[in-house]
Amino acid sequence: LHAPALAQPPDFDTAVAPLLASHCLDCHRGAGAKGGLDLSRRDAVVGTDGAVVPGKLADSPLWERVAAGEMPPKRGLPAAERAILKAWIEGGAKWGADPIDPFRVTTPTRAGYDWW
Numbered sequence: 001l002h003a004p005a006l007a008q009p010p011d012f013d014t015a016v017a018p019l020l021a022s023h024c025l026d027c028h029r030g031a032g033a034k035g036g037l038d039l040s041r042r043d044a045v046v047g048t049d050g051a052v053v054p055g056k057l058a059d060s061p062l063w064e065r066v067a068a069g070e071m072p073p074k075r076g077l078p079a080a081e082r083a084i085l086k087a088w089i090e091g092g093a094k095w096g097a098d099p100i101d102p103f104r105v106t107t108p109t110r111a112g113y114d115w116w
Helices: 012-021 061-068 079-090
Strands: none
Touching: 012 079, 061 079
């Protein structure tokens, strides 16, 4: 099943950052980020040598890992969230608040501000 294409790139702060906070930042944030990949900061993610190359899915290692079902490990990313990430990269990967606040949303492993 394929998720429908989005008409315009999703807003980073309302769609992409919460996705990354929910599924990625527990492992990929700060000095001890797994694989040396800190997904909480724009300069570590976006750029020709980064995990995301704006507008170029095939050149974006982050997308390759997500599309292959390798990330997040054990459960992959749901189709609707893959569609958001794909549309964001294809639409130029515009970043918002930097760094991403990992506590914006509650995840299965920790409470966020929305918990309270």
